[in-house]
Amino acid sequence: MEPFRYHVYACTQEKPGGKPCCNARGAQATLDALSAELGKAGLADEVHVTACGSLGLCERGPNWVVYPEGVWYVGVKPEDVPEIVREHFVEGRPVARLFAGEPAALKAEILENKRKALAAMAAAQQPVGLGLKR
Ligand code: FES
Numbered sequence: 187m188e189p190f191r192y193h194v195y196a197c198t199q200e201k202p203g204g205k206p207c208c209n210a211r212g213a214q215a216t217l218d219a220l221s222a223e224l225g226k227a228g229l230a231d232e233v234h235v236t237a238c239g240s241l242g243l244c245e246r247g248p249n250w251v252v253y254p255e256g257v258w259y260v261g262v263k264p265e266d267v268p269e270i271v272r273e274h275f276v277e278g279r280p281v282a283r284l285f286a287g288e289p290a291a292l293k294a295e296i297l298e299n300k301r302k303a304l305a306a307m308a309a310a311q312q313p314v315g316l317g318l319k320r
Contacts, residue, residue: 188254190234192275194220195251199240207240208247212263216248219264223271233275242296243286258286 196217200209217237224230241249246260257280259270266284273279286292 191229191232193234193236193253195236195238195241195253196220197239197241197247197249198237199244201240201244206245206247208244208249211247211261213248215264216250216262216267219267220271223267224275227271227276229271229275233271242299243292244299246286249286252280255280258292259284260286 196213197208198213198217199207201207204210217235220235221230224233224235241251241258243249243258243260248262250259250262251257252259252274257274259281262270262284266281270281270284273281287295
């Protein structure tokens, strides 16, 4: 049994060096819009919101995952939030136009992004020259 009707994990990850991330793509504005819309709809105690780290789709943010259905929303803009609150959280109809994609393709994309990120981190830690690191 879930303690809340819905639980939204909203990525607010910030990445250094101009790397794509939800924070740079307006995550805080969408989170602020969500808080305001949930308050207006009287759902602040029914929809629990947790800001979280990267969900693995950094170039498509801001991204959310909504439970209990496990709906992945990508590219959420503040102007999308009233529709999500009304359609998904009030009417129970997730907003298909913002879905991240089919589960198998979504998983493959996330795992490939993870592989690339780990490879980049490993490359950044390789010694250069006489034992000096980059
Ligand atoms: S920074 Fe949000 S999904 Fe990676």
